[in-house]
Amino acid sequence: MTNVLHSALLAGLIVATVPAAQAEDAALTVGMSGGYFPFTFVRQDVLQGFEVDVMNAVGEKAGLDIQFETMSFSGLIGALDAGRIDTIANQITITPEREAKFAFTEPYVIDGAQVVTRKGNDAIAGVEDLRGKIVAVNLGSNFEQLLRDLPFADEVEIRTYESNIEQDTALGRVDAFVMDRVSSAQVIKESPLPLQLAGEPFSEIRNALPFRDDEEGRVLRDKVDAALATLRKDGTLSEISEKWFGSDITSPAAE
Known part of the structure; x- marks a missing residue:
């Protein structure tokens, strides 16, 4: 009888500890393209970049097991909508349309929209010169x-x-492309392609992590937001930014 009672108590203890362990190791599935250097890219079969480092740091602070899913950028919003991923770490800019649909964290990157041209194309010195021009953008981007x-x-x-x-x-197939300034500068620095920045950024953009705007999504958002706040306060976000960009793009004072 004592052995039975002891077994029952032991079983109760095991059952009681399982939810706590699961909560500590709760998974957060993060979608990203894996093709947006230096934020998220694959090199030697390893997914890496600023976004990967940030999300891994968030996971450590929030007690979340971060699982990455890569797919085309244009499919990320649909995957979030359908519940196949929990959030997107791919420099998702807060827009009124997206804000009406998703629950966003506080911004963790402050950037600007940048015009980029072929090197030597001085006919385009900024956004005002795009009249009559062919301009490329990534499908699904803001x-x-x-x-x-x-x-x-x-x-x-x-x-x-x-x-x-x-x-x-x-190659001159289009006159320019528009992307965020940080990525544009890194592409020009790292790539052999003959490209140049055309003027100053023409719109400030604030990038954050979107979650589904339901009870579960908002709970996850709040947990991740708290982790981001801690990482900002203790300097981790700044350190990750300095590693990838040589400057801090995570605060409003970023250049």
Whole structure:
């Protein structure tokens, strides 16, 4: 009888500890393209980049097991909607349309929309010179909408790409592409393609992590947001940024 009671108590203890262990190791499935250097990219079969480092640091702080899922950028929002992933770490800019649909963390990257041209194409010195030009953007990105919001948008031919906007600009198939300034500067620095920045950023963008706007999504958002706040306060976000960019792009003071 004593052995039975002891077994029952032991079983109770095991059952009681399982949820706690599961909670500590709860998984967070993070979607990213794996093709947006230096934020998320694959080199020697290893997924790496600024976003990967940030999410791994978030996982450590929040007690979350981070699992990455890579797919085309244009499919990420649909995957989040369908519940196949919990959030997206791919420089998702907060827009009114997205904010109405998703629960966002506080921004963790402050950046700007940048025009990039083939090196030597000095006819385009900024966004005002895109009138009558062919401009490439990544499919599903907010940069298409930024261009469509320009007062002279009907004078700009916008082409959407799954990839290779840099190559087609360098080859002269399009006149320019628009991407965030940080990535644009890194592409020019790291790539052999003949490209140059055209003028200053024409719109500030604030990038954050979107979650489904339901009870479960908001709980996850709050947990990740708290971790990001701690990482910002203790300097970890700044350190990760310095590692990848040589500057701090995680605060409003970033250049």
